Amino acid sequence: MKSKLKRLLKWELFLFVFLIGELLFFSMLTPGFLNLQNLLFSMNDFAYIGLAAIPMTFVIITGGIDVSVGSIMGLASITIGVLWMGGLNVWIALIIALFICALAGLLNGLIVAFTDVQPLVVTLGTMFLFAGIALVISGGSSATGYEGISGFPNSFVQIANGITFGLPNSMWLMLFILLFFGGLLHLTKYGRNVYLVGINSKAAKYSGIATKWIVLSTYILAGLGGGISGAILTSYFSSARSDLGTQAILPVITAVVLGGTSILGGRGTVLGTAIASIVVGMMNYGLQLSGMPSEQTTIVVGVMLIVAVLMRQIDLSYVKKLFYKKKVPRTKMVIKI
Amino acid sequence: MKSLLTKAIQVRELSIILLMVIYFLFVGSINSEFTSADTIVLLLNGSIILLILAIGQSFVLLTSNIDVSVGSIMGLSAAVCGTLLTSGANLGFVICIVICVGAGIGLINGIGVSYLKVPAIIMTLGMLGVVRGIMLLYTKGMWIEDIPNYYKKFARLEVWSIPLPIWIGALLIFISYLFLSKTKFGRYFYAVGDNADGAELVGLPVNIVKVLAYILSGISASIASLIYVMNIGFVTNQTGSGIELQVIAAAVLGGVSLSGGIGSVVGAGLGAIFFTVINSSLVYMKMPAYWNSAISGLLLLLIVVGDSQFQKRLKRGAHKNLKKLSQKKITLEESEHEKQTKALT
Numbered sequence: 001m002k003s004k005l006k007r008l009l010k011w012e013l014f015l016f017v018f019l020i021g022e023l024l025f026f027s028m029l030t031p032g033f034l035n036l037q038n039l040l041f042s043m044n045d046f047a048y049i050g051l052a053a054i055p056m057t058f059v060i061i062t063g064g065i066d067v068s069v070g071s072i073m074g075l076a077s078i079t080i081g082v083l084w085m086g087g088l089n090v091w092i093a094l095i096i097a098l099f100i101c102a103l104a105g106l107l108n109g110l111i112v113a114f115t116d117v118q119p120l121v122v123t124l125g126t127m128f129l130f131a132g133i134a135l136v137i138s139g140g141s142s143a144t145g146y147e148g149i150s151g152f153p154n155s156f157v158q159i160a161n162g163i164t165f166g167l168p169n170s171m172w173l174m175l176f177i178l179l180f181f182g183g184l185l186h187l188t189k190y191g192r193n194v195y196l197v198g199i200n201s202k203a204a205k206y207s208g209i210a211t212k213w214i215v216l217s218t219y220i221l222a223g224l225g226g227g228i229s230g231a232i233l234t235s236y237f238s239s240a241r242s243d244l245g246t247q248a249i250l251p252v253i254t255a256v257v258l259g260g261t262s263i264l265g266g267r268g269t270v271l272g273t274a275i276a277s278i279v280v281g282m283m284n285y286g287l288q289l290s291g292m293p294s295e296q297t298t299i300v301v302g303v304m305l306i307v308a309v310l311m312r313q314i315d316l317s318y319v320k321k322l323f324y325k326k327k328v329p330r331t332k333m334v335i336k337i
Numbered sequence: 338m339k340s341l342l343t344k345a346i347q348v349r350e351l352s353i354i355l356l357m358v359i360y361f362l363f364v365g366s367i368n369s370e371f372t373s374a375d376t377i378v379l380l381l382n383g384s385i386i387l388l389i390l391a392i393g394q395s396f397v398l399l400t401s402n403i404d405v406s407v408g409s410i411m412g413l414s415a416a417v418c419g420t421l422l423t424s425g426a427n428l429g430f431v432i433c434i435v436i437c438v439g440a441g442i443g444l445i446n447g448i449g450v451s452y453l454k455v456p457a458i459i460m461t462l463g464m465l466g467v468v469r470g471i472m473l474l475y476t477k478g479m480w481i482e483d484i485p486n487y488y489k490k491f492a493r494l495e496v497w498s499i500p501l502p503i504w505i506g507a508l509l510i511f512i513s514y515l516f517l518s519k520t521k522f523g524r525y526f527y528a529v530g531d532n533a534d535g536a537e538l539v540g541l542p543v544n545i546v547k548v549l550a551y552i553l554s555g556i557s558a559s560i561a562s563l564i565y566v567m568n569i570g571f572v573t574n575q576t577g578s579g580i581e582l583q584v585i586a587a588a589v590l591g592g593v594s595l596s597g598g599i600g601s602v603v604g605a606g607l608g609a610i611f612f613t614v615i616n617s618s619l620v621y622m623k624m625p626a627y628w629n630s631a632i633s634g635l636l637l638l639l640i641v642v643g644d645s646q647f648q649k650r651l652k653r654g655a656h657k658n659l660k661k662l663s664q665k666k667i668t669l670e671e672s673e674h675e676k677q678t679k680a681l682t
Contacts, residue, residue, distance in 0.1 A: 065458070067582075111638065113491070116645045120403070124582055125638035132631025139627035246579075250466050263456045295473045295574075302466030306449065309459045328353045 011260040013274045022279060026286035033289060040168055044236060044283025047170035048073075048229040052248065053255035054181045055225030057273045058218040060256050061185075061198045063265025064112060066219060068104070069226040069252060071130035071244025076101050078134045081149035081240025087257070088158045098227045104130055107224020109216035118247030135241035150239040159325055160236035172230060174274070177228070181214055181221075182270040188318035194218060198265030254301055255280050258308040280304070348599070349592025349644075353607045356640070357614060368621040376621075378499065384613035385502040386411075386561045386568075388606045390584040391591070392513050393557025395605040396550040398588055399517075399531040401597020402450055402457035404551060405441070407558040407584055409468035411443050411577035414438050419572040421637070436559045439596035442468060443555025447548030448522035465581065473574055481572040489570045502564050506606070513602045526550060530597030586637050587612040592644075612637075 027034035052069050059066045076097045083093035104126070111122045162169045185191035196204040197214045205211045226245070234240050259276035261268025280301060287297045365372035390407050397404040406491060414435045421431045442464065449460040494501040517523040528536040529546045537543045558577075562586075566572060591608025593600030615633045 111642060115642050116649060117641050121585075121595055121641055122638070124586055124589075125634050125641060127582065128586070128630045128634025128637065130634075132634050135627040135629075136631050139625060173404065187399060189518045234412035235519060244519075250462060253462060255457055259468050263459055293473065295478065299474070301472030302463040302468075303471070304463075305466070306455060306463035307453050310453060 001198050003247065010276060010290055011100070012049045012272050013336050015039065015259070015279060019275060019279050019282065022282055022286065026290065029286070029290040031053075031254075031270070033286065040171065041179040042282070042285045043174070043278075044168055046086065046251075046277070047160070047174050048233045048236070048248070048283050049251045049255050050277035051177055051232060052222075052225050052229035052245075053252045053259070053273050053277045054177055054270055055218075055221040056252060056256050057259070057261050057268055057270055058181070058185065058194055059222045060261045060263060061194055061213050061265055061268045062218050063198045063201070064215065064218070065253075065263070066108060067106075067109060067120065067249055067253075068123040068127040068130055068220045069222055070230075070245035070247070071127045071134065072101050072104050072108050072223055072226030073230030073233060073248055075130050075137075075242045076227040076240040077103060077234040077244045078138045078149075080231060082137055083330040084152065084240075085149055086172025088305045090153055094156075094231055097231060098224060101230070102224045106216070106225065109219030112219060113215040114331040131242070131246070132233050134220045138242040149241075151236050152235070152240075157225040157235055157238045163236075171237075172199050173228075177225075178270060178274045182274075190214075190217075195266060198267070250298065250300060250305075251277075251280050251284070254305040254308075258306060260312065262312075263309075276308075350604050350607060351602065353591055353611055357607070360490055360611075360614065363622055364618045366569030368623070369500065371618065371621040378503070378598070380617055381503050381506075381610065382500050382568075383384050383617060384610045385506045386565055387580070387583060387587055387613060388506045388609040389509060389557050389561040389564065391582065391587045391605040391609040392509055392602050393554035393592075394584050394588050394591045395600060395602050396517075396526060396553045397457075398515070398585075398593045398595060398605075399526045399530045399597060399600060400547050400550045401533070401595075402547065402550065403595065404446065404461045404554045404586065405458065405581045405585070406446060406461040406464040406468060407554060408577040408579060408581035409472065409581065410439050410442050410555050410558035411562045411565065412575075413442070413468050413472040413475070414559040415565050415572045415576045416481060417477045418562055418566050419484060420476075422485055422566070423481065425485075432563065435563060436556055439555035439557070439559030439562075440552050441555070443552040443558075444548065446555070449484050450551065451544040451547035463603065469578065472576075476572075476574055478574050482570075484566060484570050484572075489567060491567050502568065505560070509557075510602055510606045519600060527598050530599075532598075584609075585610060586633075589641060590637060620664045 023034060023039070032038070051071065054065060056069060074272075079097040079100055080090070080093045083096060084090045088096075108119075108123055108126050110125075111117060113117045115122075158169065159173075160170050162173055186196065193204065193209050193214050195293065196207075196209060197211050201211055204214075229248070230244060233244050255277035256268070256273050257263060257276075258279065259268065259272030259274070283300055283304065284294070284297050287293050287300060360433065361372060370376060389476070390411070394404060394407060417438050418431060418435045421434060422428075440603060446461055446464055449455045449464075450457045491501055496504060515523075524540050525536070525546045528539075528541055529543050533543055536546075565576065587609040588600070588605040589595065589608070590611055591600070591604035593605050593608075612633065615636055616629050619628055619632065
């Protein structure tokens with residue numbers, strides 16, 4: 001009974017129920033919302049949140065934070081654009097951009113792991129740095145910052161907008177990222193070490209885990225995630241801009257925290273983050289469909305972020321006790337008989 | 338001489354002034370216009386908004402929390418200020434209402450962080466979105482123009498050929514410096530940031546101090562918005578967006594530690610000025626403006642990392658000295674012991 005209840009009260013399930021409630025709510029607001037085709041293709045609109053948030057989960061589980069991921073998105077986007085404009089094959093440009101983003105993550109990780117500076121300060125600095133580099137690349141290549149570079153080949157645009165086996169490509173990509181990072185976090189030794197570093201870094205160090213390298217690697221993953229996310233956004237808009245990700249940091253961190261990852265480290269799942277990013281994305285999408293300007297949806301996302309953390313803080317054991325009090329006497333009676 | 342230098346670097350306010358002077362001379366050697374008095378006043382005037390925000394932020398940082406919602410608070414306050422002024426309201430009334438807006442949002446932040454125990458970054462990140470959205474609802478996404486001329490003229494009001502905003506900034510720094518370093522309640526901020534549990538056990542009103550820090554941060558955002566409206570003369574719907582990160586960067590640059598209990602408002606103010614100086618210097622060096630954030634990000638990283646390595650080495654040095662001292666003591670004791678045993682035999 002206890003394990004069943006535990007499973008029922010699991011955060012991921014709650015999120016899933018919340019997501020369904022959300023869908024029903026929006027279908028009441030805008031008739032025709034609850035159309036499978038519509039819902040599936042709305043994924044294209046917000047897949048980037050999940051793609052950046054899932055790797056970010058690793059960083060936050062180790063007790064860090066990476067606020068530079070929005071700038072990394074812009075960096076990825078403009079790198080692809082400029083390299084492609086320089087005559088390179090767009091796929092090679094994509095790979096180089098992802099590599100650069102991993103390097104950007106490496107820089108974050110190196111500074112966080114090997115100095116005493118707090119992750120927030122480090123990634124704040126690199127946020128300026130990467131956004132600046134992206135601007136310099138875009139300015140230096142005489143691509144005007146606000147129009148961006150467009151006219152990508154169709155095959156590249158299809159990454160985010162195309163369909164494979166009846167499902168949008170971005171959904172496949174999200175699924176792949178979910179399985180890959182979920183496997184990495186929950187099934188491998190590396191994943192367990194990530195948790196351990198977040199729960200108690202010193203204990204992890206004394207038990208022989210190379211804590212610094214674990215921390216370092218999570219930032220590389222987050223950088224790579226930002227790169228993938230930026231590439232998808234570039235493909236989705238079919239235009240490369242250096243400021244693509246400037247507004248992304250609020251929804252990305254909201255997705256991670258709403259997904260049940262503790263900002264203090266040591267707790268969280270990839271699945272939770274994935275569901276939460278769909279919850280956040282659907283919220284944005286639904287509100288916009290029902291006529292709310294996209295800037296004002298930040299009210300709802302912000303409130304969701306705070307309430308999610310508040311709810312995590314309320315001790316669920318209270319709810320469990322309510323259930324137990326009813327059950328316990330009955331079992332006793334059974335024993336007596 | 339060497340010890341004097343290390344001491345100067347240890348006191349963050351001095352080291353940041355030193356760095357700033359070096360930077361000034363460096364840019365001045367490229368373009369002599371940069372070191373003229375007019376430019377310096379211009380730079381100071383340009384840094385006032387960041388400086389006032391940094392004062393408020395350092396109260397929050399001292400209690401080992403963080404407030405990333407200040408940009409949005411500033412935006413909403415500016416919108417309220419703009420609409421009230423254009424509707425012809427009394428100036429005193431406008432200032433009161435605007436400051437109440439900031440204080441009210443700060444109060445919400447503070448209650449969330451202290452009593453409801455929401456992590457500060459989450460609480461204020463959430464409020465960043467909420468307040469920005471409320472601002473856009475309030476203004477319907479429109480710009481507010483036609484700010485009455487009498488209000489805009491305050492920005493050009495000069496006392497002893499120094500503009501009014503600089504005086505306001507200097508006054509605020511002076512008051513908060515006195516409050517934090519000379520009053521008993523001011524010291525509570527350091528105590529709470531250094532060791533909240535310890536402060537609680539000693540009987541300090543920890544939660545009230547935290548709430549007050551957020552209220553002060555909110556009020557500083559409101560005052561900054563008053564000066565923003567004065568200086569710029571209109572309110573865009575993106576007012577203050579992104580400035581929260583510059584504020585934190587400025588405070589960190591000025592030696593305020595994010596882990597609480599370390600730093601001063603003077604340092605934070607100097608950090609804000611230095612941050613503005615870096616950002617404005619590129620124009621004088623004839624570099625395109627798009628290099629701005631790359632260079633300020635790089636300098637921020639270099640200074641912060643350099644400082645942490647320096648402090649580490651200092652600590653290590655202190656440890657070595659301690660070890661040497663204790664070893665000396667041991668050898669002394671041993672020799673005394675030997676003497677005693679010799680005397681006995």
